[in-house]
Amino acid sequence: MNEIWTSIRRTPYQSLSAFLILFFTLFLSLMLFVSLTFLYSTLSYLETKPQVTVYFQNKTPENQIFKVRDELLSSGKVLNIKYISKNEAFNIYKQLNKDNPLLLEMVSADILPPSLEIYAKKPVYLPEIAEYLKKQGDIDEVQYEKDIVDKLLVLTNTIRKIALIFFSYLILMSIVVLTTTILFKIALKESEIILLKLIGATNFYIRKPYIIESLFLGIAASVLSFGIFSLLALYFNPFLQSYLKGISSLSVNVFNYQLIIWPFNYIFFTIVFISTSIFGAIIATVASYIATNKYLKV
């Protein structure tokens, strides 16, 4: 720790620029990561909303409808299926037309078909489900918003691709800029590195102090980035609560673990902190490794 502090003190401007670059990169990445995670989970949430509605013929017995429902549920492609019986359909109709007694008089439960509202796990499954239903007997009509589903699919795929490209660009840029900054710092020690090589130092011996210092700066920048992010999250929490009203929770699937990101919780914050620290440590280490390479060829 003493050696790190001494090195920072002896090259304060280079250390400060390396720290600031790391901080801005990590803070930007962190904000981008959280924003994209929110966007991603919101899209995932919205993706579950489009539905296929299948109307059965009036005479279709309930056990036939339940058979279709059970087959769909066992396919693994369906998130949820809601059965709307004739009576429930009539109640919905009454609720919708409560201000129009004339319409209410004209309709009874007998003429309303039973139906299933099917929510798919992913929108890509909706056309398959619709096709499957059309092949079943006793079906009166299958409805689903093909255009909306297609547009949503295009939108989500585009956003994911853009996010991936932007992240890769950000990581690459931060490594390039950080490598250059560390190179400036190391350039001041060129003759020391050459001397160490000539007296028999291993590459690891020479690299170690630079990597440790970069790691220290990377982790310090992560802590600062996370601190500012936490303050911003606390500040904007009431606004988000009103904005996301109606959405009970947002989550993303991380290695088969459903990570809840909204409402904010300790697990999410811990994972964000650990990820930022690891990311900071990795880019700082990679950058200092590349930077020292230049002088180790003696």
Add this chain to the structure above:
Amino acid sequence: MIAFDKVTKKFPLGNTALNDVSFEIDDNQFVFLVGPSGAGKTSILKMITQELKPTSGLIIIDDFDITDKNFSQKINLRRKIGIIFQDFKVLIDKNVFENIAVSLKVIGADYSLIKSEVKRVLEIVGLAKKGMVFPLQLSAGELQRVAIARAVIGDRNIILADEPTGNLDPKTSWDIMKIFKKLEGKRTIIIATHNTDIVNSFQKRVLALKEGTIIKDLRKGGYDL
């Protein structure tokens, strides 16, 4: 033993640093490399430290053929060599003790050994009371003493000095050479120099170079080109 056998070094732009150079230096021998600037003195030293590779020829150091493409003992061999430069190359952000200790630290020596060895060599070079002083507070002669201490500490049995008195006044140069005299017979010492008086006075082996070729190899010679 250090042996050069028909060593030639040509640079990509065509200039020749060494041309068919052959010589042998026994263990613990004291040798001066003399010659005008560009004669090839520094190239010989750089080939021993493996900073330069010969274009052709063979170099043997302590039974290792360092020109062999499969030679993998570069680090270990460098740990046997102490180097002294004309411009001292001391680390300005480290004190005298740390500057000398670095020679042992790179080989992973433990702190108690480093402490006792640094103390011992500080006495040899006459800087026993200046261990905690930083280079900016030292004279040129003292800086060269630090460089010598760094080169001789530990098991470094080959000492290479490239113009060690080049930046020093005559009196300090003699003081520095007295330190080399103390080490005589205990290490192989190769000194590249222009200093006629010193070479003449020491009466040690002299390898005289001119335009990359050895023109004289005098067993007890002076500076005679």
